[in-house]
């Protein structure tokens with residue numbers, strides 16, 4: 001638990017410490033209790049709570065009578081005292097969410113990424129700004145209560161400069177001043193995070209009922225990647241780019257990957273590759289275009305449907321992927337000693353039923369895996385908005401966690417408290 005400091009220079013720090021304590025107490029908390037919980041002086045608590053009340057972030061919800069001294073006023077988080085926006089830029093769909101201060105989803109929107117938004121970052125920023133504006137207007141949320149915006153993007157990210165660097169499916173965005181442009185267009189403090197890491201943030205933040213301190217989020221999208229929560233901290237890596245699972249080498253041969261090597265994990269599991277294989281096998285219309293990602297999505301749905309109906313070659317094709325994912329899970333669990341693998345991402349809901357059943361059947365830990373606990377393989381509790389929600393949670397985390405403000409955008413591990 002973070003302890004506060006009584007120095008006036010860190011008033012902002014103390015506010016987050018106190019706000020976090022108030023948020024963690026379901027039934028509210030009195031000023032006297034806050035003194036004990038934070039180690040701050042009664043005078044500091046009085047000043048800080050006054051500021052939080054003025055800003056509308058907390059409210060007084062009654063008095064506790066009994067015990068020694070005067071009745072104590074109870075302070076609670078005011079869920080509508082602040083809001084956060086999350087944006088997930090994906091080559092197929094742009095998702096925007098609005099969360100309240102408690103992390104409840106107030107509204108969301110999905111913008112089928114028009115090719116112009118992907119080809120022209122300026123147009124993309126304008127489309128996102130319009131979508132965010134619509135979200136705020138449609139919910140009648142007072143604009144001055146929106147604390148900030150989190151944007152999640154495919155890697156590689158240059159977290160320090162708020163840019164992406166040669167993202168394979170969004171090349172025109174490479175080196176475009178993404179964070180800065182969004183900040184200017186929307187007028188909100190903006191932070192940036194890699195998509196797979198945002199997914200892990202959302203899962204950690206939203207799954208308070210059933211938290212795991214050590215888990216991996218397996219992101220199944222146009223590509224694959226993992227977000228990691230280790231010892232209750234979201235792992236960002238040295239440059240904000242951890243989780244590049246797609247280029248794990250799982251075989252000596254196989255098709256050449258865009259990274260120039262053969263045998264990459266993503267070649268065995270990514271939807272576009274499976275669609276191509278299915279076309280070659282005559283399982284899907286060989287003439288159907290796969291140049292744009294929307295068509296790939298549709299064809300992939302067809303392939304999964306046919307496997308579910310029992311078409312043997314479609315099943316075999318998908319089971320090959322399941323086996324590769326199963327082996328990957330075993331490796332990751334051995335490496336990191338996690339107790340949960342969470343699946344999600346834009347393509348996951350399409351394969352969820354099929355993959356989940358087959359994974360349960362085919363993923364076996366052996367004696368040499370030396371695990372003293374079970375490993376739960378589950379689907380994300382957050383659903384398809386998971387990455388955008390994670391980006392918004394990051395904004396909330398900055399409001400609550402005195403340690404996260406500089407860690408949100410800097411390449412460092414970040415602590416995201418449980419709700």
Ligand SMILES: [Zn+2]
Pocket residue numbers: 246247257258259260261264
């Ligand atoms: Zn590769």
